[in-house]
């Protein structure tokens with residue numbers, strides 16, 4: 595049996611915050627604002643995984659009102675989500691995702707992000723694809739006010 599899920603997330607860019615995307619700390623003058631470390635890509639992937647197994651979304655599992663998740667490492671949140679996926683008897687088929695950011699330039703970090711996601715989801719790197727796009731300076735992402743990400747995941751039975 596196959597299960598498919600999709601995710602979408604946005605975080606605001608502000609001064610004096612780290613810019614962590616896919617678990618990699620990206621050098622940039624602005625960073626992502628959130629209750630957790632605001633890793634927009636890992637949140638999107640967590641939502642896609644939760645969607646695939648019919649388990650709601652990341653906010654249901656890790657509420658942003660809970661001090662336990664203040665400045666949380668989103669790698670740990672995704673690993674918790676992945677445990678649920680495994681408990682339901684699934685492994686990753688493949689994952690495709692896109693980071694929508696005018697800046698920073700992500701190309702130099704895409705390989706490291708991909709390998710890190712594969713590590714978190716206990717799969718091979720060739721099961722994971724990570725893309726980046728600008729929005730040609732249009733909209734909130736184009737103005738550099740925030741970064742968005744989307745993901746689609748296919749799970750297969752173990």
Ligand SMILES: Nc1ccn([C@@H]2O[C@H](COP(=O)(O)O)[C@@H](O)[C@H]2O)c(=O)n1
Pocket residue numbers: 694695696697698699700701702725726727728729730
């Ligand atoms: N933050 C970003 C956005 C895009 N890229 C790479 O640049 C290429 C062109 O992007 P378009 O917006 O014109 O589609 C593309 O190959 C992206 O991977 C990037 O590295 N960082």
Ligand SMILES: C[C@@]1(CO)OP(=O)(O)OP(=O)(O)OC[C@H]1O
Pocket residue numbers: 603604627628629630631632633637652653654656657658659663664665666
């Ligand atoms: C991750 C959580 C929990 O710390 O907080 P944020 O970092 O604000 O991120 P969001 O994408 O709004 O997802 C759900 C939250 O509950």
